Amino acid sequence: MEATRPIIQMIGVEKSFGRQKVLDGVDLDVAEGKTTVIVGASGEGKSVIIKHMLGLLRPDRGRILFDGRDITRMKTRELRRVRLNFGVLFQGVALFDSMNIYDNVALPLRERTRLPEDEVRRIVREKLAMMDLEGVEEKYPAQLSGGMQKRAGLARALVLDPKVVFFDEPTTGLDVKRSTEIYRLFYRAQQQLGYTAVIVSHDAPKIFKLADYVALVAGGKVQACLPPEEFQLSSNPYVKDFIESTMGTIYDTDEFREGMMPL
């Protein structure tokens, strides 16, 4: 894979909540235009890492750079401008129930830009089409399936053409078919729009297919950030543990069983 420059860098980031030290020197480069998937056991600090990248949490120590600029030292106004580069889809961040899908997706454009309504309409339709959601503009969130709601949320996250899209637990609550659909559309949209993706996921090892890099968070640090094939061969003990604990899932998949048949 060709080397790409990091669009986000975390350097020696430490963070405690009370007496609990969650991040103990996190170093992580997020490669521009690529997909970095953050994995790790529950409670290891994956979401805390994302919140630092977004500037929602400030580190006790260390720096976080976006495009080479230290966001930990920015004033609120400057940080707000930086955040215009980010699209966010968090677990549990729902659409507004009282607005139809069109208005939900149009909201960031109306709040953050002064585009005329016909331009807003063009962009909203384009993003909904990208998520295979034509014809739902007038519907309200409650009238859509869980998978469609997530896709509408993704359309909204993409509406300002962000440089980086953060996706925390994208498929929570969805069955295998619907979660595969989300990943497929996410991948297709990324091919078209070229954004950098940072995904927190429990879908290992399935998610490895989507990843350019897999970053494992354990023991307060990023233990490894490697392309999936190298990640699976890493000799780092935390990575080996993680791979072993997810191996069960690998053995359970159809592809694996089919692959084993000839033996």
Ligand SMILES: Nc1ncnc2c1ncn2[C@@H]1O[C@H](COP(=O)(O)OP(=O)(O)OP(=O)(O)O)[C@@H](O)[C@H]1O
């Ligand atoms: N604002 C906060 N105040 C206090 N503790 C927090 C706060 N945010 C996170 N924590 C703690 O930090 C730890 C890491 O949380 P985090 O949500 O990042 O884990 P995670 O790896 O994303 O877990 P999961 O996979 O279960 O979502 C947890 O013990 C959590 O309770």
